[in-house]
Structures are given as structure tokens and as C-alpha cells.
Amino acid sequence: MLPETGCLEETGNPYEPYRLLDPAGAVVIPVAVWFSELQAQGKPSSTVRSYGKDLLRWFRFLWAFGVPCERASRVDARDFVRWMQMADKPVRMHWCYKARGVTAPSRPPGLTGLEPGSPNPVTGKPTPGLKYAASTRAHAETVLRSFYDFQLEEGMGPLLNPFPLDRARRGGRAHAHHDPREPFAAVRQGRYRPRVVQRIPRRIPDALFDALFAALKYDRDRALLSSWVSTGARAEELLSSRQRDPDPGQQLITVVRKGSRKQQALPAAPDTFVWLRLYQEGAWGSGIPRGASLPLWWTLRRPWRPLNYHAARAMLIRAQVLLGSNWTLHDLRHTAAYRMARDPELPLTHVQWVLDHAHLSTTQIYVTAGLEEIVEELLAYHARRATQPAPPPPPAAGYDPASLDVLFGRPR
Structure with a gap:
């Protein structure tokens, strides 16, 4: 578990909606400069907040080992990605436990008391798991790689981006030698970016x-x-x-x-x-x-x-x-x-x-059918199969099927 040092503070100032503070309460200058760049690009404050949470997790990892931001190496980035794969997500006390002065449970129960990560019996959606999801890790990798790309352009960061591109992307663009007769294959942008399963969006029946x-x-x-x-x-x-x-x-x-x-x-x-x-x-x-x-x-x-x-x-x-x-x-x-x-x-x-x-x-x-529609259609298919009469057995050798149809009055 990382010590929860520093914080992402909401200022209420439209010119600086969020700022990242170090354990001493000082503003982290490289992050403040990047937040200004994001605002200049027209990013909403919600995007700045989302990026700031990923940066706070990364900086807490660096602060725990005493590594300055501008001296982070690819070994640090690799260890951080491995930590996100194996570490449990932190459990924060809900406001109701704070107000009552009681001890919060180690893991809040779900709506139906299911085990973390198991599918909900009503919706089929998985409940939040104990580990960081692949989509969370992919988002963090993209944010941190973009952050260090900006630091390199400004001359404020390390000589190499700690979160590099995939080896297949180095020195060229994606699908540079693609055969137009073949379908496009998925390209991983970052070397440490996990593969995220594309799920069909869930709708409420x-x-x-x-x-x-x-x-x-x-x-x-x-x-x-x-x-x-x-x-x-x-x-x-x-x-x-x-x-x-x-x-x-x-x-x-x-x-x-x-x-x-x-x-x-x-x-x-x-x-x-x-x-x-x-x-x-x-x-x-x-x-x-x-x-x-x-x-x-x-x-x-x-x-x-x-x-x-x-x-x-x-x-x-x-x-x-x-x-x-x-x-x-x-x-x-x-x-x-x-x-x-x-x-x-x-x-x-x-x-x-x-x-x-x-x-x-x-x-x-x-436009594609949802999971509920697919299940309903397949259940109807099995019901039709169960009610259909079994086909007649094939005739023995030497008998003409057409003559048997005339003899037994079967439609041809």
C-alpha cells in the first residue's frame, strides 16, 4: 500500500481548477504547467481532474521511493505498472462512517453482497474488483506518457520518456506497411499499456x-x-x-x-x-x-x-x-x-x-444486438428445437424415398 501523501486539490478558480500538492503542501510545478497546457487545449475541468488522479497515484509511487519526477526512469515506470497489476485498490472511508465515528469495513459490500469482481445476477455487469481494472491501468499509462511527452518538449523532464511506445511503433507510424487486402490489426500505443477488452455497452431492459x-x-x-x-x-x-x-x-x-x-x-x-x-x-x-x-x-x-x-x-x-x-x-x-x-x-x-x-x-x-436480446433469441431457438418433431429415419437400402412418401401419404 502506498502512503496517501499529497493530494489533488480543487481550487474553485476557473483559471486553475485543480492543482497537485506534494507531501509538504507545495504545488508540483511540472503538473501545474501541464494543467495549464490542457486548459489551453480546451480540455474541460473534469478531464483535468481525471488526469490529476492518475498523476497523483504516480507521484505517490515516486515519493515513496524518493525519486524526483524529472529523474524517473523506465525501470520506475515498469515497476509502477507491475505494482498496479498486483496491488489492491485503496479503500476509503465513506462520509457516513466518519460522521458516526465508527470503523469502516475493510471492503464495502456491493448492492447484493456479492464477492468483488463477480457478475451481478440482475444486470450481468461485474461488481468492482479488488484490483485495478485494465481500463484504469490503460488510462494511467496514456496520461503519464502524454505528461512526459510534454515535459520532454519543454525541457523539464528526463532525457527519455519513462513510458515508451511499443517497439512496433518506434521509428514509424501505425500500419506503415499494411496490406490493403488484409484487415487492420490492433496496435498497442504504449509498451506498458494493457489490452482492454471491448465490451458491448450495457442497456437497461x-x-x-x-x-x-x-x-x-x-x-x-x-x-x-x-x-x-x-x-x-x-x-x-x-x-x-x-x-x-x-x-x-x-x-x-x-x-x-x-x-x-x-x-x-x-x-x-x-x-x-x-x-x-x-x-x-x-x-x-x-x-x-x-x-x-x-x-x-x-x-x-x-x-x-x-x-x-x-x-x-x-x-x-x-x-x-x-x-x-x-x-x-x-x-x-x-x-x-x-x-x-x-x-x-x-x-x-x-x-x-x-x-x-x-x-x-x-x-x-x-446497432448490434445487446446481450439480453442475444440470450432471449437463443432461448427461443432452443425452445423451438425442443418442440419440433424428430425427422423420420432414413429408409433402408434398396427402397425409393419417393415411393415411401406416396405409400405413407407424406408431403413431398
Whole structure:
């Protein structure tokens, strides 16, 4: 276990949303410079936060062994990757245990009390495991390689990138001598980058979605769930909406896109605006601030605060306790994408515009059948096979099959 020294601090300053602090509380200058570069490239603060978490894990590894950032070698990077493969993820105490003054369990139980990493019986999705996932390790490798590429360009880092490219990529581009008659093979960008299995996005079946919707207690939560599954917007995009953004007359909800930061009006189902109106009537009657430029989604208890991602995620988890499922907020976006992409009367290019995908190939993954549909079709196939009559045995040698059909009155 690495000592949890240093931290990633949220400043609230739009010019410096996050900064990495060392064990002494001082700002890590190389990381601060790179964060400025990311902001200049138009990266949102959520991306800076995600990159900062990977950098904090790497710097804690260096601080534990007394290795300066600018002197990190490939041996250090290799050992760090090996450590992420074998080490357990740290368990952090939940706020409720801190408030009660009790000792937190070594590993919080899942929604259904399953073993870490085992599939959920309702959704089929694996529960969080004890080790770092391959996608987490791949993301960390990409972030750290990009960080040291920038350090090399600025003359602030080591002479060699501790996280090199794959040997097949050195001295050339990907698929440099590719035969156009052969399919493209997957190319590993980084030498220490793990292979990540491409999974089919999980959607919530209609019956389970109805049960999840019925488990919600408040009109605000019903309006949120209906908005996510009808617009296909990302969770944070919808949570950042203002009170002027819904347009019930045109059945549109305006959101700010995550990547391009552009405003886009998304069509929503009529039921969404019914639940939204019910939520607003109850919220304004209880004293939640009103104003066109104020946030649309608020907490339901005093002191009033804008609803953030973590509170919305906790709301969804509470609603799933009785169901025993482990759906996430992003699964609602997958559900909306599946519903729209599988409609034969809705062009796939329209779905791409709603989901704000840069490439149509990203939207095409929702055209393929989901796991639930595949299982249902295969079970129906086995049921048909069980009810079909067995074929007649072949005739003995010397008999004409056509004559036997005439004799027994079988259709030819």
C-alpha cells in the first residue's frame, strides 16, 4: 500500500481548477504547467481532474521511493505498472462512517453482497474488483506518457520518456506497411499499456427500467431519469442545465456538450416535461431559488445546493437497493442510444447528432444486438428445437424415398 501523501486539490478558480500538492503542501510545478497546457487545449475541468488522479497515484509511487519526477526512469515506470497489476485498490472511508465515528469495513459490500469482481445476477455487469481494472491501468499509462511527452518538449523532464511506445511503433507510424487486402490489426500505443477488452455497452431492459423508475421516491428523481433516457445526454451535461434551458413548448432541453462546450437543444419525451413540471412546482413551493440563470437541479433538503454528479449517483444507487442491480448513470445514456439506434425509422446519423459522437463508427456499436436480446433469441431457438418433431429415419437400402412418401401419404 502506498502512503496517501499529497493530494489533488480543487481550487474553485476557473483559471486553475485543480492543482497537485506534494507531501509538504507545495504545488508540483511540472503538473501545474501541464494543467495549464490542457486548459489551453480546451480540455474541460473534469478531464483535468481525471488526469490529476492518475498523476497523483504516480507521484505517490515516486515519493515513496524518493525519486524526483524529472529523474524517473523506465525501470520506475515498469515497476509502477507491475505494482498496479498486483496491488489492491485503496479503500476509503465513506462520509457516513466518519460522521458516526465508527470503523469502516475493510471492503464495502456491493448492492447484493456479492464477492468483488463477480457478475451481478440482475444486470450481468461485474461488481468492482479488488484490483485495478485494465481500463484504469490503460488510462494511467496514456496520461503519464502524454505528461512526459510534454515535459520532454519543454525541457523539464528526463532525457527519455519513462513510458515508451511499443517497439512496433518506434521509428514509424501505425500500419506503415499494411496490406490493403488484409484487415487492420490492433496496435498497442504504449509498451506498458494493457489490452482492454471491448465490451458491448450495457442497456437497461424495458421491464427493469420500469421497476427502477417505480423505485424512485421524488419527482425530481423521476424527471432526471426520464430526461437522461429520452435525450441521451451525458449525466454531467444534464446536471449543468439552467432553469431557462427546458422548452416544454418545443419539447427541447438545452445542454452544454462535454467536449465542444457548445449549446445543443435535445428533443425529449412528453412525459419528461410532466415530471419536470411536478418537480418545479414542489421545489419552488419549498423555497428553492428561482431564476432563469440559476441551476435547474437542486438538493431536496436545506441548505439548498445545486445537485452534483455524486449526489445523483447516490440517488440512483439507493433506488437499486431493492432491485439488487448495479446500473450506473452512464447506462442510462446507453439505454437511450440503444432505443434510438434500433428504431428502423430513425436514421443513424440523427442518433449520432443526439449523442454528439465525432464519428459514425462510435454510434454503430449500438446497432448490434445487446446481450439480453442475444440470450432471449437463443432461448427461443432452443425452445423451438425442443418442440419440433424428430425427422423420420432414413429408409433402408434398396427402397425409393419417393415411393415411401406416396405409400405413407407424406408431403413431398
